[in-house]
Amino acid sequence: MIPSAYKEMTLSGQRRIISKEKITGSESLVRCLLQEGVDTIFGYPGGAIMPVYDSLYHFEDEINHILTRHEQGAVHAAQGYARVSGKVGVCMATSGPGATNLITGIADAQIDSTPLVCITGQVSAHLLGTDAFQETDVIAISTAVTKWNIQVTTAKDIPAAIAKAFYIARSGRPGPVVVDVTKNAQVELASFEYQKCLEVKSYTPDPVIDIDQIDNAAEAIKNAKRPLIIFGHGVIISGAKDEFQTFVEKSGIPAACTIMGLSGLNTDHPLHMGMLGMHGNYGPNVLTNECDVLIAIGMRFDDRVTGDTKRYATQAKVIHLEIDASEIDKIIKADFPVLGDCRTSLKLLTERVNAGNYDAWINQFEHCRKIEYDKVIAKEISPDSEVLSMAEVVNKISELSNGEAVLVTDVGQHQMIAQRYYNFKNWRSNITSGGLGTMGFCLPAAMGAKVACPERQVIAVMGDGGFQMTLQEMGTLFQSQINIKILILNNEFLGMVRQWQQLFFDKRYASTTMINPDFQTIAKGYGVSAQKIEKRENLEQAIKTFLNDTNSSLLEVMVGKEDNVFPMIPSGASLSEIKLEP
Amino acid sequence: MRAQFTISVTSTSLSQSLNRIFGAFSRRRINIQGIHTTFNELEEMYNTDILIVEDASVVNKLAAHLRKQIDVLDVSHEWQEGANNEEIVQYKVPKRNFDKGSKAEKLVKQYQAKVLSVDNETAIIEKSGVRSENEAFLSALGPLGVFEFTKMRHNIG
Secondary structure: OOOOOEEEEEEOOEEEEEEOOOEEHHHHHHHHHHHOOOOEEEEOOOHHHHHHHHHHHOOOOOOEEEEOOOHHHHHHHHHHHHHHHOOOEEEEEOOOHHHHOOHHHHHHHHHOOOOEEEEEEEOOHHHOOOOOOOOOOHHHHHHOOOOEEEEEOOHHHHHHHHHHHHHHHHOOOOOEEEEEEEHHHHHOEEOOEEEOOOOEOOEOOOOOOOHHHHHHHHHHHHOOOOEEEEEOHHHHHOOOHHHHHHHHHHHOOOEEEOHHHOOOOOOOOOOEEEEOOOOOOHHHHHHHOOOOEEEEEOOOOOHHHHOOHHHOOOOOEEEEEEOOHHHOOOOOOOOEEEEOOHHHHHHHHHHHOOOOOOHHHHHHHHHHHHHHHHHHHHHHHOOOOOOEOHHHHHHHHHHHOOOOOEEEEOOOHHHHHHHHHOOOOOOOOEEOOOOOOOOOOHHHHHHHHHHHOOOOOEEEEEEHHHHHHHHHHHHHHHHHOOOOEEEEEEOOEOHHHHHHHHHHOOOOOOOOEOOOOOHHHHHHHOOOEEEEEOOHHHHHHHHHHHHHOOOOEEEEEEEOOOOOOOOEOOOOOOHHHOEOOO | OEEEEEEEEEEEOHHHHHHHHHHHHHOOOOOEEEEEEEEOOOOOEEEEEEEEEEEHHHHHHHHHHHHOOOOEEEEEEEEHHHOEEEEEEEEEEEHHHOOOOOHHHHHHHHOOOEEEEEOOOEEEEEEEEOHHHHHHHHHHHHHHOOOEEEEEEEEEO
């Protein structure tokens, strides 16, 4: 609601908010956030951002500020919030170390196309460049890992900067934006006028789709005998849930996803053939090198997906639906590029394709699925050994949560296992650090996801290594009463690095053994109920207790210390060289 | 095949965009051989011409990366031979070798250069032309002594 001191004006169809009186830059900033629909900020106060925090104090009913225990926690929480909701995540930190502590999360958001607005305090403008207390050049530092950044040095420039920041963060291929506000700008008085940003002269976020490109792609699909759809995060970002499913079902073409594309199509959809990548499923990987038309949708041919690019799908004509022009031909040459938002291009493409008969081709996937099941999956979900496996734990979690939870994962073996064995039934349910591979991402990201969608169950799956990178955020769970489920798959190793040491460094386990503290005691100290199990007979009941707890709970499961994740495509190998066992 | 390219970037807000532009080169370990930045004919627009030696495929990807930067309005790139790349080069030489009728004075006339200034110790000579002409002049002056030389580039059309 706009207070009486403000009036709403409409100019050329655009909503403008104008104040009669001058207000401080910090109040202006908070009012801008309200105008952008911000209801939650994750942050940590400090000297150079104190005026903004003082203004936030007066808007506690409208903006929920969640005090994290570290700025890295704030930015990952904002990522989790953004990824599960589709809205812009907002985090805030002070200058110097506060700002630099955000950088890992900003880089993570950049590579995984997550919309964030990160507001940092800065020393007063007259102190810039003097090495003043807690001064750091956050604009220079963040340039390489942001979609855009700006330093604001006067109060009057705050509204335009914030409006532009939100527009850039959320439009086109989303990404993180840093707004660095000097302290003098926060305390100065200025008139307040807010107008949402609707365009930026030098920026075309949503390219107009060339119908010839659609026609060419459709023609290639019509002539295909063994087409394969590979889809990524772009499908989810564009909100193309229905459009994508319709395209898959109408065309009858088998589909496989990248890690970031998981939950873009239900895992048990009959045309979902599994996950691509280094630890993805056997069929989609090897058959990428046998398809005749490869239809890449909202994905960027990451090296973990392609393996050796010189031996990647060389037999196939490649169709690439992509909103970011710089991704087309970047890694894999597209024979039929389709530039534009895939939600729109999928609709147009669906109108032009008919169902093909791909039964024989789909049978090849089924054959591969059986091979993988016999050699890998059966042993993993029903192991002979007395020691629990990660896969059987995740499989049981999937079953008891009906595949309906938001699954947030950290980075490493548990991540690959969780994504291989969780049966996603809901859209926007897979939150992980895909591109940057940031250990420590999981716990704070899960926290943010839960704040964005309090009605959904959020399960954070992590290893004993990653958990210890950001475990202090259990303090935030406790203070803000956020209910998430923390599953630690503890193998007392940095498991994925150890796996590589075993396979490629003659078992020289350099600095990968973990001697861990008592996680239950730590959790209980933060008011999080905790259990630890080692035996199979306790697994099901422990998971039920864990999932049904009305508050945050932690379940530590001791798993095989030297278990490996298979299948595996060795680094630099072709997809066809995927290994099902050591 | 590696060749010389001029990448022309039109951007707004030079202070914000330069880091992003140069970052695109440095993360690919592309050595910049020459830079020229100037105002554009449009208000608050700047042209930056960047000279590099690279493969065409790398240049295409680099240009696409630059094009998507928010403050970058336009990016074009031309193979060096396809552009009119004029250089203005200044040479600082010892005055003693530039007496009237000297070999140095003949070289200045032969290469259509001009003497800009002379003090007690040095003379400044300026020459414009394409790179090969300017390098030929530098080679000819070399035996007579060249303290410094500096050049600016222009791209026209």
